[in-house]
Amino acid sequence: MYITTYFILILALVTMLVQCPGGGGGGGGGGGGGGGGGRGGGRREPCRSRACEVVESIFSIIIAVCFFCALLNCIVGCCCQLRAGRPSRANADFIHQSSSENHNLERDPFETGVWSFRYYQYGNWHGSYRLPLTFDRYLGKVTGQGKDDVGDFTVDGIFSSDNLRLALTQSYVAGTGDPKENLGHTSIIQTTWNSKNNQFEGR
Known part of the structure; x- marks a missing residue:
């Protein structure tokens, strides 16, 4: 439960960091050009900067660590259930x-x-x-x-x-x-x- 909560919080934080500003459309000299600029501003290009690559790498590591912790927790829980009630000696x-x-x-x-x-x-x-x-x-x-x-x-x-x-x-x-x-x-x-x-x- 705690692992899942941490994972959600980290995911939300990293998602906000990954959303780097993209390039907007160029504005025209007339009214038509201005409209085109408005449509272009709605698009966001993929973030390809060094900072974004670092954030994505950190994000991947966090996912891997969370998955490993969840798997380890599941294994330990199963082992505890299997050993529960079993005698400790022959x-x-x-x-x-x-x-x-x-x-x-x-x-x-x-x-x-x-x-x-x-x-x-x-x-x-x-x-x-x-x-x-x-x-x-x-x-x-x-x-x-x-x-x-x-x-x-x-x-x-x-x-x-x-x-x-x-x-x-x-x-x-x-x-x-x-x-x-x-x-x-x-x-x-x-x-x-x-x-x-x-x-x-x-x-």
Whole structure:
């Protein structure tokens, strides 16, 4: 928005500078000649002076710089949107981080069965949805499959009973659910057990 405003102001300024005076028509000795001079005065020849060439060069540079800044701003914005909500570390690194403040040693939350989940997107909560999960304590892995308002998906992940952390890879099945939202993509979900709320929380 700011780049566009600056560009418009600069464009208006340079346009006024580029409008150098052109040559007018010559006036005649009689009335007819005077009329011809008036018509000629309405034309403006292209400005070919050194000053105009410099202004035109500056104008071209300004346009190029504004275009580059707008392109860079667009690229940075897209990168920020792509990174928004993505975990900053791998699942294996995530589950090995300690989170003892949320431990509830009287209960191990990693139980095979039907879980419920919901997620926050576009300013609204979606769900809850049912999600059957199977935990393999020997391998420290979890698998499952479910369905939400985006589409059908499978779940594959890892967990840590010591740190009470759960990291899932959610893979949507293309051609199911909402065709606008389901691109057959994969989402990473990293959560930590919150003993106060008695649930896993994260993103």
